[in-house]
Amino acid sequence: xxxxxxxxxxxxxxxxxxxxxxxxxxxxxxxxxxxxxxxxxxxxxxxxxxxxxxxxxxxxxxxxxxxxxxxxxxxxxxxxxxxxxxxxxxxxxxxxxxxxxxxxxxxxxx
Amino acid sequence: xxxxxxxxxxxxxxxxxxxxxxxxxxxxxxxxxxxxxxxxxxxxxxxxxxxxxxxxxxxxxxxxxxxxxxxxxxxxxxxxxxxxxxxxxxxxxxxxxxxxxx
Amino acid sequence: xxxxxxxxxxxxxxxxxxxxxxxxxxxxxxxxxxxxxxxxxxxxxxxxxxxxxxxxxxxxxxxxxxxxxxxxxxxxxxxxxxxxxxxxxxxxxxxxxxxxxxxxxxxxxxxxxxxxxxxxxxxxxxxxxxxxxxxx
Numbered sequence: 158x159x160x161x162x163x164x165x166x167x168x169x170x171x172x173x174x175x176x177x178x179x180x181x182x183x184x185x186x187x188x189x190x191x192x193x194x195x196x197x198x199x200x201x202x203x204x205x206x207x208x209x210x211x212x213x214x215x216x217x218x219x220x221x222x223x224x225x226x227x228x229x230x231x232x233x234x235x236x237x238x239x240x241x242x243x244x245x246x247x248x249x250x251x252x253x254x255x256x257x258x259x260x261x262x263x264x265x266x267x
Numbered sequence: 268x269x270x271x272x273x274x275x276x277x278x279x280x281x282x283x284x285x286x287x288x289x290x291x292x293x294x295x296x297x298x299x300x301x302x303x304x305x306x307x308x309x310x311x312x313x314x315x316x317x318x319x320x321x322x323x324x325x326x327x328x329x330x331x332x333x334x335x336x337x338x339x340x341x342x343x344x345x346x347x348x349x350x351x352x353x354x355x356x357x358x359x360x361x362x363x364x365x366x367x368x369x
Numbered sequence: 370x371x372x373x374x375x376x377x378x379x380x381x382x383x384x385x386x387x388x389x390x391x392x393x394x395x396x397x398x399x400x401x402x403x404x405x406x407x408x409x410x411x412x413x414x415x416x417x418x419x420x421x422x423x424x425x426x427x428x429x430x431x432x433x434x435x436x437x438x439x440x441x442x443x444x445x446x447x448x449x450x451x452x453x454x455x456x457x458x459x460x461x462x463x464x465x466x467x468x469x470x471x472x473x474x475x476x477x478x479x480x481x482x483x484x485x486x487x488x489x490x491x492x493x494x495x496x497x498x499x500x501x502x503x504x505x
Contacts, residue, residue, distance in 0.1 A: 214436060214439070214440075215436050215437050215439060215440035216432070216433070216434060216436045216437050217399065217437050217440060219440070219443065220399070220402070220403060220444065222403065223440075223443045223444060226443070226474075227443065230478065264396055264399045264400060275387070276387075277384055277387065277415050279414060279415050279458065279459070280383075280384075280414070280415055301386070301387045302384045302386075302387030302388075302415070305384065305415070305418065305459065308459070308460055309460055310459075310460025310461075311458060311459050311460045312457075312458040312459070314460070330428070331428025331429045332386075332428075332429060334424075334425045334426075334427075334428050334429075335385075335386055335424060335425065335426040335428065335429045335431065335433070336384070336385065336386065336418060336421060336424060337421030337422055337423040337424040337425070337435070337465075338421070339423070342460075351428075352428075
């Protein structure tokens, strides 16, 4: 079920993750979040951009635990907890933030 | 009849290269590919055997498989020619048949 | 919930790309990291080839998973044992391998080496000491 972004069509898998990470553009996150009735703020973008950087460097999507710790280190200790991340992404940072970022589902996340 | 022999197993894991070398000679061509490329590198425990084979066979190694494994061409034993996929095709075409040593 | 911490050792003996073992092992390690056990990785025989620097798979059309080893520190994998004899037999030294580190949160995120070069004898003791050995 491809998604439409700015007149372009993007292939996704059966769970809605982008088929090709290199296809990603910010509009993908905008369209996906709109479908979830979520307004993306700078705080959301911090996480999305961080996830993309992480994937670029390590070729994997980080586990939630790894992401939580990294967010605490990068954006401040008060943000390094799952409450903060689930506040931003109610469906879970892995299922939602990774999907918006165009990443595959994190390894070990079922 | 000329034959291109291919070896795709690591010399440390399987005796495929030894088996191949024991059965070829007279200027036959042997191409190391996939995990077989490790036999082409300098300083290994099998280096002397590989160098010895150069007297009787032409040895080739597939460049893209070296690159994938983080092995630069300057690690390759002198006398072994590095070829790309097009070179692989040329070798296959130049010879009458291809025999794989798995 | 009381749980005994077990010593898990992932034993890696295969070269990357030629077979699927190396990547499978890495995936299992990353998944297993969620279980809060005492995890060690051992690389011996052709397994040491998994850690070589500068892997570039563009020519062979396979996913280059070597950058993922650098993420192991984030997953609390801090003990990576590499057997010296295996490197020697392959004409390799520690300099040919990636420099893998973990960050010590309790020491102002100081980067500490994950890789320890061990002798065959020490590797024997490491395997002996493990409660569970996963072979790849």
